[in-house]
Amino acid sequence: MNKRLITLGCLTLALLVLAIGPAWAKTIRIGLMCPLTGSWASEGQDMKQIVELLAAETNKAGGIDGAQVEIVIEDDGGDPRQAALAATRLTTKDIAAVIGTYGSSITEASQNIYAESGILQVATGSTAIRLSEKNLPLFFRTCPRDDEQGLVAAKTLTSLGFSKIAILHDNTSYAKGLADEAKALLEKDGKTIVFYDALTPGERDYNAILTKLKSADPEVIFFTAYYPEAGMLLRQKMEMNWNVPMIGGDATNNPDLVKIAGNKAAEGYMFLSPPVPADLDTPEAKAFMTAYQGAYGSAPGSVWAVLAGDAYRVIAEAIAKTGDTSGEKLAAYLKANLKDFPGLTGTVSFNDKGDRVGDLYRVYKVDANGAFVLQP
Amino acid sequence: MEEFFQQLTNGLAVGGIYALIALGYTMVYGVMKLINFAHGDLFTIGAYLGLTLLLSFGLFDKIGPLAAVGVLAIMVMILVAIIGALLERVAYKPLRRSPRLTAVVSALGASIFFQNTIMAIYSPKFLVYPHDILPKMAVNILGLDVPIIRILMFLTSLALMAALYFFIQKTKIGTAIRAAAIDQGAAKLMGINVDRVIMLVFCIGPALGGAAGLMVGLYYGQVNFSMGWMYGLKAFTAAILGGIGNIPGAMVGGLLLGVIEALGAAYISIAWKDAIAFCVLILILIVRPTGLLGERVAEKV
Numbered sequence: 057m058n059k060r061l062i063t064l065g066c067l068t069l070a071l072l073v074l075a076i077g078p079a080w081a082k083t084i085r086i087g088l089m090c091p092l093t094g095s096w097a098s099e100g101q102d103m104k105q106i107v108e109l110l111a112a113e114t115n116k117a118g119g120i121d122g123a124q125v126e127i128v129i130e131d132d133g134g135d136p137r138q139a140a141l142a143a144t145r146l147t148t149k150d151i152a153a154v155i156g157t158y159g160s161s162i163t164e165a166s167q168n169i170y171a172e173s174g175i176l177q178v179a180t181g182s183t184a185i186r187l188s189e190k191n192l193p194l195f196f197r198t199c200p201r202d203d204e205q206g207l208v209a210a211k212t213l214t215s216l217g218f219s220k221i222a223i224l225h226d227n228t229s230y231a232k233g234l235a236d237e238a239k240a241l242l243e244k245d246g247k248t249i250v251f252y253d254a255l256t257p258g259e260r261d262y263n264a265i266l267t268k269l270k271s272a273d274p275e276v277i278f279f280t281a282y283y284p285e286a287g288m289l290l291r292q293k294m295e296m297n298w299n300v301p302m303i304g305g306d307a308t309n310n311p312d313l314v315k316i317a318g319n320k321a322a323e324g325y326m327f328l329s330p331p332v333p334a335d336l337d338t339p340e341a342k343a344f345m346t347a348y349q350g351a352y353g354s355a356p357g358s359v360w361a362v363l364a365g366d367a368y369r370v371i372a373e374a375i376a377k378t379g380d381t382s383g384e385k386l387a388a389y390l391k392a393n394l395k396d397f398p399g400l401t402g403t404v405s406f407n408d409k410g411d412r413v414g415d416l417y418r419v420y421k422v423d424a425n426g427a428f429v430l431q432p
Numbered sequence: 433m434e435e436f437f438q439q440l441t442n443g444l445a446v447g448g449i450y451a452l453i454a455l456g457y458t459m460v461y462g463v464m465k466l467i468n469f470a471h472g473d474l475f476t477i478g479a480y481l482g483l484t485l486l487l488s489f490g491l492f493d494k495i496g497p498l499a500a501v502g503v504l505a506i507m508v509m510i511l512v513a514i515i516g517a518l519l520e521r522v523a524y525k526p527l528r529r530s531p532r533l534t535a536v537v538s539a540l541g542a543s544i545f546f547q548n549t550i551m552a553i554y555s556p557k558f559l560v561y562p563h564d565i566l567p568k569m570a571v572n573i574l575g576l577d578v579p580i581i582r583i584l585m586f587l588t589s590l591a592l593m594a595a596l597y598f599f600i601q602k603t604k605i606g607t608a609i610r611a612a613a614i615d616q617g618a619a620k621l622m623g624i625n626v627d628r629v630i631m632l633v634f635c636i637g638p639a640l641g642g643a644a645g646l647m648v649g650l651y652y653g654q655v656n657f658s659m660g661w662m663y664g665l666k667a668f669t670a671a672i673l674g675g676i677g678n679i680p681g682a683m684v685g686g687l688l689l690g691v692i693e694a695l696g697a698a699y700i701s702i703a704w705k706d707a708i709a710f711c712v713l714i715l716i717l718i719v720r721p722t723g724l725l726g727e728r729v730a731e732k733v
Binding site for chain 2: 093094095097098101227253254255256258259260261263264265267268271284287288291295297312315316318320357
């Protein structure tokens with residue numbers, strides 16, 4: 057009898073501990089899905105560093121309403137199949153919301169998985185238009201959309217006075233989308249598109265393409281794909297002694313572009329991009345730059361990783377203000393109540409589709425020292 | 433017409449690299465009937481080792497560009513050869529008696545291992561060889577300005593291929609390699625140490641791949657951990673095109689693939705460049721299933 061009582065007592069105690077335990081050490085888990093391996097690994101590792109840094113700051117300041125934040129990271133490898141697996145794993149880990157990811161086609165593979173589990177998703181570098189046209193109420197993104205960039209690109213090319221334009225993309229959904237968008241707008245404007253084609257990313261030798269481009273004799277090349285290829289093109293263009301100006305899309309906003317091309321070849325290259333924190337005067341951006349410098353000893357790589365930081369900050373803000381972690385409540389807050397939130401890349405507000413609103417794009421130019429200079 | 437010749441030189445420059453890497457595939461296949469999928473990553477290792485050695489010894493300032501490239505090439509080739517031999521010892525030798533599929537899976541595993549090791553050691557970012565270490569002169573050939581470096585690169589790959597060809601055809605060790613390629617059992621009975629032959633093949637192939645990596649690094653400047661994938665795939669295609677297992681076939685296949693790509697890009701469409709190259713491959717394989725020079729089964733290596 058006595059023995060039984062003790063057993064019962066122990067069991068009750070164990071149950072009590074189980075029930076109360078989580079309430080004592082309450083943590084909020086936020087997922088981060090990013091390409092830690094694969095060809096975008098450098099972006100993903102930057103995303104991880106930035107989100108971890110911001111979460112550590114939150115925790116040092118007492119957490120969100122006293123609850124500590126824990127970042128749960130899954131690697132999507134920059135590959136849609138791996139992203140679907142990563143998303144499925146994250147949905148089982150009791151996360152309040154998920155940040156990520158970089159590539160549009162990668163995000164697309166994960167969207168429905170999060171939507172079905174009722175998890176708020178804030179993408180960071182996925183600019184393809186269709187992602188927010190699917191009627192997924194829990195999907196947000198901190199980056200602008202390609203149609204906005206296409207508009208800015210057409211405007212910039214026109215205001216610089218170019219009329220014979222070559223467009224080069226790389227057949228990824230992002231780059232081709234932007235190229236198509238810009239082409240349609242420019243043609244409506246009466247400009248001549250003398251060249252429109254795609255290169256194969258990941259190659260080293262683009263002389264064949266440059267030779268063909270040169271025979272089309274454009275006044276400017278608009279390149280919509282990524283920075284490694286842009287760097288190689290600039291370098292090989294200089295070796296050909298061909299001085300045509302080149303303008304790129306926002307995926308070329310990476311300091312490695314200049315490293316690859318060399319200062320001489322990169323000088324004068326222009327690209328469109330949301331502003332990097334170094335160019336913003338807001339106290340948030342300045343504090344972030346100091347903190348990043350202190351933690352990792354260098355400036356953050358590209359704006360895309362910083363947008364992951366913004367994703368983290370809006371999620372934390374929504375959780376703090378609503379005191380809730382359900383996807384619907386957070387989404388409702390972000391759509392209706394979050395207005396002009398001071399982000400690391402300017403003010404953040406979302407429209408009904410979950411797209412970031414506001415005039416985000418700036419024009420940058422590379423100077424003789426290889427620095428990116430914001431154009432007025 | 434000028435554009436045609438320009439594109440022809442573009443294609444030959446790329447094709448020379450393909451050919452050099454294709455030799456590694458073809459030699460290993462000849463002796464072991466194994467597609468060494470890690471070969472593209474050995475090429476990457478060559479590019480990275482070249483960068484490390486170049487930066488740590490500062491050779492270019494001390495002994496001038498030409499000698500520096502020579503010393504660098506020898507060091508890289510030796511190191512990559514050692515890595516190749518180790519790879520054989522660890523990943524393939526224990527599977528000598530297993531079905532061929534097992535070895536192929538092991539090769540894929542080795543490829544993933546190399547890629548991630550390089551990423552872990554050197555970071556996933558793009559690394560860049562110092563700019564302006566090579567002379568930028570160009571010579572005028574038939575009205576075309578061709579950079580001297582490209583000519584040198586092309587000649588170097590031809591010289592390496594020719595040296596390999598004579599080594600295989602004219603020396604005693606070369607004869608042993610050819611014998612092992614035809615029939616390992618019979619070669620053993622003739623007193624040939626087949627294990628050592630395989631080890632040697634795994635030194636020569638990777639050494640050439642490493643040299644190609646160094647050349648790509650020096651000329652194009654940009655290296656990253658996944659660069660071997662694209663080059664490996666193209667070189668593998670080149671090896672098939674020329675007839676896998678056949679050394680002159682790898683050279684012809686590589687150069688041809690480079691030229692087809694450049695001309696396809698120039699006259700049809702850049703976006704369809706790879707599709708065109710693979711269509712040509714399929715057509716050639718329909719007409720000649722063993723590849724362009726693949727009929728001399730008895731002489732394959």
